[in-house]
Amino acid sequence: MSSDAKLSASKQQRFRIPRVPFWAQILAGLVLGVLLGWLARSADVGWLGTALTKTGETFVQLLKLAVAPLVFFAIVISITNLRKVSNAARLAGRTLLWFMVTSLIAVAIGLTIGLLTNPGAGTGLTTRDGAEPESAGSWLDFLTGIVPTDVVTPFTELNVLQIVFMAAVVGLAALKLGPKAEPLLELSESVLSLLQKALWWVIRLAPLGSLGLIGTAIKDYGWGLIGQYATFTADVYIGCALVVFGVYPLLLATVARVNPVQFFRGAWPALQLAFVSRSSVGTMPLTQKVTERLGVPKEYTSFAVPFGATTKMDGCASIYPALAAIFVAQIFGVDLGVGDYLLIAFVSVIGSAATAGLTGATVMLTLTLSTLGLPLAGVGLLLAIDPILDMMRTATNVAGQALVPVLVAAREKILDLDAFHSAKSFSIEDLDRDGTGPAGAEGKTGAEDDAEDHAEDDARAPVPA
Template sequence: MYKYFKKISLGNWILIGMILGFIVGLFLNFYVNDPFIKNTVFIDNIFYLGGTGFIRLMKMLVVPLVFFSIVVGVSSISDIKKIGTIGGRTILIYLVTTALAITIALIIGMFIKPGMGLNLVATGQSASVTINQTMSDTILNVIPENPFTALANGDMLPVIIFAVIIGIILAQLKEEVQLISDIFDQSNKIMMEMTSLVMKFAPIGVFCLMAKTFAGLGFEGLLPLGKYVLCVLIGLAVQALLVYPSLMVVFTRLNPIRFFKKFFSVMLFAFSASSSNATIPLNIDKLEEMGVSREVSSFTIPLGATVNMDGTAIMQGVAVMFAAQAYGIDLGTSALITVIFTAVLASVGTAGVPSVGLVTLTMVFNSVGLPVEAIGMLFGIDHILDMFRTAVNIAGDAICTIIVSFKNKSMDVDVFNGKKESNVNRIKFGDLVA
């Protein structure tokens, strides 16, 4: 029996925790009338302790995880100088597509309103958010007056900027600060391992959060969750079937339908693996079959697995609208701009492993003061959505790589169009930027 349970994946355990929490919560809501047992014993103590304890563990991870991840991520792209315009174009396209993704998600969330009807304030939770900042204040708040204060207080935008600056300097100094670079790299590995450890408690945390929520809400809480899933899937479909093909046609005049036919097997693998990193070798090989130089894709695809998380950005944008509407918070223009900016920068520090986007979602919530407790409701259904958004992520990496390769004349268009067999000439980076 133990061996059977051991084979169940973490994602499935989280889903089981969500379902059980939903059932237990409804049972307490409709069949337990004793206020001492229902409220004092379960809701205010057992479920509160388990749910809040897990949320605090998540909060504990956010600042160091994002800080070390971004420092390591930025410092690792020191090859940008070596490859010149290829690196610049790649970073620019990745950041633009991520900004488009989060903007699309926010717009969809505004129209469909996934959090409406889920009155989380009524369950005893509260929220506050600053929405009346001027544009100047929003920009100035990004600059850390004291980076250590920002780290201590969890002010994520200043932390991100500080981490980016350190990463750039490490990339420039290279061997002169190799010891410091190694320390950051090892610290990042420690935080990733700690994240894996904390995530093992996710099924218990999700169970307690779901039970506590539905013990007071009932069936009416299901509709908002369904609308949340619908919003994310619509956003992913718009990004994959409209934004990416449009960019491909505008910049290369290549047929996106031909691309998706050839690339579908890679997307299917990414869907099942839920990991951008695990798909890197398959992605590079498939692009080479399409006529893309491996020397280009071997740089852009691993970079994309780190900094190009459009699917994750869509999930985070919808989650922001979900939480704001559920708590009755009207986010102002400056707050929405902050969400876009934070989500784009957070994508730089989001590792290409399953469900880590929910950890950095805590950072996005903190940037505009939204209660992170709402994230607990999204854990149980995130594993399914993670499969879809990973497929979108790696498709975005591939199309951006095709655009960059095409613009740098390092792509055999005839191979892509099926006019001849793949026989890519191995072009060196020095030749590309000459």
Template sequence: MKKPGLTAKVLTGLVLGAVVGLLINLFASGSFEVINTYLFVPLGQIFLGLIKMLVVPLVLFSIILGTAGLGDPAKLGRIGIKTVTYFLVTTTIAITIGLSLAAVIQPGLAGDFDLSSAEFETTEAPSVGDTLLNMIPTNPIASLVEGNMLQIIVFAVFVGLALTALGEKTKGLVAFIEQGNDVMMYLVGIVMKFAPYGTFGLIATAVGSQGFSAMKAMGSYMLVIVAALLIHAVFTYGGTIKFLAGKSPVWFFKKFAPAMSVGFSTSSSTATLPISMEVAQDELNVPKSVSSFVQPLGATINMDGTAIMQGVATMFIAQAYGIELSTMDLMTVVLTAVLASIGTAGVPGVGLIMLAMVLSSVGLPAAGIGLVIGIDRLLDMTRTAVNISGDAACAVYIAETEKIRELRLKNMNA
């Protein structure tokens, strides 16, 4: 009899966690805190801690190797432009889907919401200009300690370019970095054996603490976001795989399912990065040089799932407050959300900070975030799964187009 694979185990942990969390919330809510404190939280946090332990060294090693592996700086520039363009275009598509679906279904009119109790303290986010200026680390060691992903990426790219330029002189250092990367990927494999249990704990905590009543009250809002995420994943990412990469969307989602399951449970693109890179390289056949560059960058600035939440939440809050948004307002929402996805890169609680920026851009009260914050944890899980799928779809697209380009050049030179 064939043993169940990792995907089946993680999905089993996910479903069991959701069922157990919901049952305890419905029938034994008084004992939830004790069970959560001594069972669910330790399982989830140990798993999260193990993954986060590997993120910084893995990103550093992989991007240095990825940049060095690309060799030609012109190739790096070409891949970089294609990657960023893809992320900006898909983010625009994502928020447009969210706005359109919310305009049709109108979740903000589905019930009477207590606007007087809606509260949310806004946090000022850095501008796009400040983010771009702050990308260059004044102290790379401090960037590594703080886990500042954009600065780590920039530093690693420079090191990779230097290794390429110096060639034979640095082959010892390249070998050391390759060995370091191999060690990290081996550790990822070990950590993934704990994934089903960690997933169980994280989901049980999320579902058990939110409860059925909160989900029922905001059912229409949740339905719109989940529907928009599904449409975006199937059509935008499925279309990318089918028409731009020439692969089967079913193959893509089936192979990438383990990473999506972990992304769903952790609610963090960065925390899921070691697993999503391993799956992309081993299961989707993305070269290390492409995966090592595209996916860490995507985990930092590509937030399609979050952009969908921006669109739906903006329309929901406007409808709940009885405020009509003009066509120009909607265009402003799209532009602000796309720019905010870069401007808030690497900021903790990025989704709600971005939403506050979007709401203020069209004159909606930021306090309205208080209406949706109660179930944001559950929705954050779904949009993280979509975010990392977008990074992987982009990596597959870049890998296939580069492969085709190299074949054409080889044929021309033959």
């Protein structure tokens, strides 16, 4: 290489604009959103408030746009991929068992915190502040609503539970057909890859979406709202933190016998996106990617993560309904007994699929309140604070959705420990460089991805004179 070429390469390296980490972009979006929301509310800047609202709504709508087909094809492929895994029935059973165990632990923590802190006492809220929701969940609707009346409505109305049902039927039928179903499965895999790539472009907008969502919450409700719901808000965040940073590390250390810090290091990208997007399904491709990087076999991950994204909700379906039920009962002056608390635990474990991994947990909350006979007007008391609560709830959901596959894989001796120990936090630019997107289309392990990253870093280094 000539001296001029070496000098040019050195200058390009020297003056290259530093890459801003994704977490820093999201943090900047949150801070700027708070400031702009406060400005729009205090100075009554109408156009700014509208801009914040539209920005947040557009980001959420883009996430939801891909939800229906993404869930359908992900579930179909996840079920058919089980044919490539030995002891598939055992893995599926163990996965479901750990979903239930961790949900029970989470709801127990929620109930304990609620009983200790009395979140509904001293809020200044009254029964007149509540309003019944436009729609409510019930056990009859939950049980009868699983089967759709046609194949189009679940997609147009975004009924994720019915979409999961249809996808499960198609996946099981494809398994029975065997080779005859291969063309359909190849098409499904191609469509799924396209959807995941398109969703990844939406994920790149997460910092902007976080700006709009948090800005809208501050603009609409201000800081006074947080004061009224201070105890309840703190309870939700503390409960979720205890589960994520207390229960999960304990399970990783004792059951999987792996380093919890390494787990969070690898899963961090999915957790931060979940916190901002407030959508488990929207985060699903990234959750699947980080789980694969943590050494869980791709064939098992492609089943466990989509399954978990629609049914595994420790934040939205366990901690939150438990605390919300106590909160509403105290506002309306209803005494709950031991039987009611057991019923809350039962609803949390069995009815969690009703949340469907979408933004918000209103369906699960109305299902819990109606089962306990509490006034549904209590839902209206919580809708105002919901966006702030939903961030932590969704991050907890996604942490559990990545945790369980690691636990099961470790117990079944199929966890790649070398990949787990070499897994590192990565940025969206890393995924764009290797062309795999969040779902890891090429199926690389964490160690292989790290090796490629180091090789590319070496290639970009200044050429020695």
